[in-house]
Amino acid sequence: QAEATERISAVYGTVKRDVVVVIGVLFLLALGTGLYTLEANRKTFARLQHLTEQLQSQSEALQKLSWKLIDVQEETLRRVARDLHDEFGQILTAIGAMLGRAGKKALDEDSNRDGALVQELQAVQKIVQETLQTVRDQSQMFRxxxxxxxxxxxxxxxxxxxxxxxxxxxxxxxxxxxxxxxxxxxxxxxxxxxxxxxxxxxxxxxxxxxxxxxxxxxxxxxxxxxxxxxxxxxxxxxxxxxxxxxxxxxxxxxxxxxxxxxxxxxxxxxxxxxxxxxxxxxxxxxxxxx
Ligand SMILES: Nc1ncnc2c1ncn2[C@@H]1O[C@H](COP(=O)(O)OP(=O)(O)OP(=O)(O)O)[C@@H](O)[C@H]1O
Ligand SMILES: [Mg+2]
Structure with a gap:
């Protein structure tokens, strides 16, 4: 009976050791899997965060660009309006005045005798030519x-x-x-x-x-x-x-x-x-x- 008890306890000891080993291996496996999942998640989150930051910076850049577009549009219109008013408005006023004077000279034979009318008209023609060049240059700049x-x-x-x-x-x-x-x-x-x-x-x-x-x-x-x-x-x-x-x-x-x-x-x-x-x-x- 003592021998039987001894064998039983030996078998029990072996089983116990095996169970402990299996539990240990299972525990290590679970730990490994857990750590791996944790690391993978951490990497995914870091990537997600990076993508979010990139998206945010791109959307900020887009917003800036669309504002810039509006700004440029306003600035362009303001410039065109100013040029039309200052440059062409004044030039046309000057041409009108010069043509008015030329008209008077054409009627008045005395002041027309020394070719003053021709000179006046030539001056007008010069201004018109210069203005035409300015208009051409400016329209080329736009398109x-x-x-x-x-x-x-x-x-x-x-x-x-x-x-x-x-x-x-x-x-x-x-x-x-x-x-x-x-x-x-x-x-x-x-x-x-x-x-x-x-x-x-x-x-x-x-x-x-x-x-x-x-x-x-x-x-x-x-x-x-x-x-x-x-x-x-x-x-x-x-x-x-x-x-x-x-x-x-x-x-x-x-x-x-x-x-x-x-x-x-x-x-x-x-x-x-x-x-x-x-x-x-x-x-x-x-x-x-x-
Ligand atoms: N050729 C260059 N030499 C030296 N610095 C430059 C040159 N080109 C760009 N930069 C620098 O890069 C910056 C950004 O240029 P960018 O054209 O994007 O903007 P900006 O000219 O300042 O304004 P805008 O939006 O009106 O063009 C400039 O402010 C300038 O400091
Ligand atoms: Mg620039």
């Missing part, structure tokens, strides 16, 4: 008709020359682009990118020289606007859209709208280079793109 008539390369060449003269900065323009490589509805965005980039050069860069290059490479349009000015610290890639000013943001939006990208290379004292790459569409793909 460059030259873009529809002659294409991107010529439009940019004209604009760069105009800018260079007005801003007093020497800007070189180099372009190698096939005729009609870029349809006008897309070209206007490239044109506006150059316009804003050069506006920034004039406003911020204190540059002596700038260069605009435009070329076709590997089925892409490569545009570069480079200046030798003061440069600036470019924010990190992750928060570019919120860190940028509205001009840079608009430029990037336009590049992305054309399925392209925009990169800024700049550092204080090192000048600035804006590089834009936009895929050129194949002729047959035109109808497919929305």
């Amino acid at each position: 460059p008709a030259i873009l529809d008539d002659f294409g991107l390369e010529q439009a940019l060449e004209w604009f760069v020359k105009q800018f260079s003269r007005q801003a007093g900065i020497n800007v070189r323009f180099e372009a190698e682009l096939r005729d009609g490589a870029f349809p006008p509805e897309d070209a206007i965005h490239v044109y506006r990118i150059v316009q804003e980039a050069l506006a920034n050069v004039a406003r911020h860069a204190k540059a002596r020289e700038a260069r605009v290059t435009l070329k076709e490479q590997d089925g892409e349009l490569d545009l570069e606007i480079r200046d030798d000015g003061v440069g600036f610290a470019v924010g990190p890639e992750s928060n570019r859209s919120s860190g940028d000013g509205l001009g840079l943001m608009g430029m990037r939006e336009r590049a992305e709208h054309l399925n392209g990208s925009l990169a800024i290379q700049s550092a204080p004292g090192k000048g600035t280079t804006i590089s834009v790459r936009v895929p050129l569409r194949k002729k047959m793909g035109i109808a497919n793109r929305e």
Whole structure:
């Protein structure tokens, strides 16, 4: 009986040990699974938080952009109204007065004898011609008709020359682009990118020289606007859209709208280079793109 008791207790001991081992393994398994789930959840939450922050910054950027749009619209209308009133209103008043005087001279034979009437009319003609040029320049600034008539390369060449003269900065323009490589509805965005980039050069860069290059490479349009000015610290890639000013943001939006990208290379004292790459569409793909 003593032997039997001993065997029973030995078997009991083994079973007990096995049970403890199984419980231990199960416990470790449960702990591992728990820890893994916890870590996975933590990562998911961190990612979610990052996405939320990104969304928030993008929605802030969008809001800023839409306000800027309203602002620009108001500013443009104000400028047009002011120009119409100040410039053209005064010019037309002057022309009216000059024509009135000429009319009087035409009636009065004495004062007309020495060709005063002709002189008066020539002066009017000169003012009209100058005004016509101003109107042309201004309407080109709003919507460059030259873009529809002659294409991107010529439009940019004209604009760069105009800018260079007005801003007093020497800007070189180099372009190698096939005729009609870029349809006008897309070209206007490239044109506006150059316009804003050069506006920034004039406003911020204190540059002596700038260069605009435009070329076709590997089925892409490569545009570069480079200046030798003061440069600036470019924010990190992750928060570019919120860190940028509205001009840079608009430029990037336009590049992305054309399925392209925009990169800024700049550092204080090192000048600035804006590089834009936009895929050129194949002729047959035109109808497919929305
Ligand atoms: N070529 C440049 N040289 C030096 N600094 C520049 C240049 N381009 C941009 N910057 C800097 O980047 C900032 C953002 O430019 P961005 O065009 O986005 O805004 P902005 O010109 O200040 O205002 P706006 O919204 O009217 O364009 C500028 O304020 C300027 O400090
Ligand atoms: Mg700007």
